[in-house]
Amino acid sequence: MAGDGEGRTAGRGRGVTTERGLDRVVNFSDAVVAIAITLIILPLVDVAQESGGGPVSEFLGENASGLAAAALSFVVIASFWRDHHRLFERTVSYSRRLVSLNFIWLAGIVFLPLPTVLIVDAAGSDRGAAMLYIATMLVSMVAVRLQQMVIVRDGLLSEEAAAMPQRPWWLVWAPTALMLLAFVLAALVPGVGTQALFLLLLSIPLSWVGGRRHRVAPLTGSVTKEPSGP
Template structure:
């Protein structure tokens, strides 16, 4: 059953939780800066360069997840109970991410398969729970705004999820890869656009069949 009442509260709660999560990312660095002592700012930045990199990386990842979530929830005007629970699972992983981020900031932890696996594994669950939400919305047309009904695609969620699975497997099985496997996410946008163009071309101008040049008939 699709519920319309209280939809804005669900969206506002999600945005608030994400805001808290990205704030938590900077707290360990803020604590370290409070104990600067006689060290210069340049020395502090050099000593904590790895933690700063992980902060920026995690912030960028959460921002990317939020953009996908924001775009998805702009296409609907209601919710179902299963969608709410999938959204809470998605939020759980977002809130949890600062913990493995802090673990990775410890000395020699970035290439530890268990630590990097926990870090990327958290992101993987985020991706899969986001994909599950998209599948549910895709299969429930009455959830969708009339203006977008029939136009939604799962490509934008499936491609990054596949890349995240590969990055996770590499992190826990190949020594030294660590978080660098996340670089596989960089070309996902290009892959998504390529798949979308191929599907549009094969569907034809009217969306019912291959795009055949009439001059060849």
């Protein structure tokens, strides 16, 4: 993959692309994520406006689950964006497949505020809201991992990133597998709901252990980059 004076790049099966085109994909994605992450808190803002100016402690107590869901959604979307940002920071071009998968990833991000509202309003025995919430995040997780595979296989990585050792597939897909397990638990075990998402905490020690075993050199200078390849 090589660029000419106009910043054009070409690769297998994707024709001619430009740096400006890649920038537009990234900028559009960032804008959609920013809007989605803002919409998460709006249902609670409406509830606060309808509370009639009661004590703050009473509002926090009555809406503890909703606040927890909103906080969790914020952290999840922020984590998704960071993963997406890290991935595209190592990318120098794009393909149709990559753009299509990026829209699927964005669809999950955009849809997430809706199941967040359903969780706030759902009864404790309603599994559907938790299942929809987890399934939405699962869609985005799978989409970004598939983007990762496309970027590597289509030769869209920068030369520095392509030369780096890649993480093993099991480590890359471990959080997605934990999310799938959380969905199964939410669907089959009564009363679990979104608490099944605490399984994702297991990805922290897995990432730490895997990172130590598969440590790679920094991309540039003294800035250390976490490996994120398949």
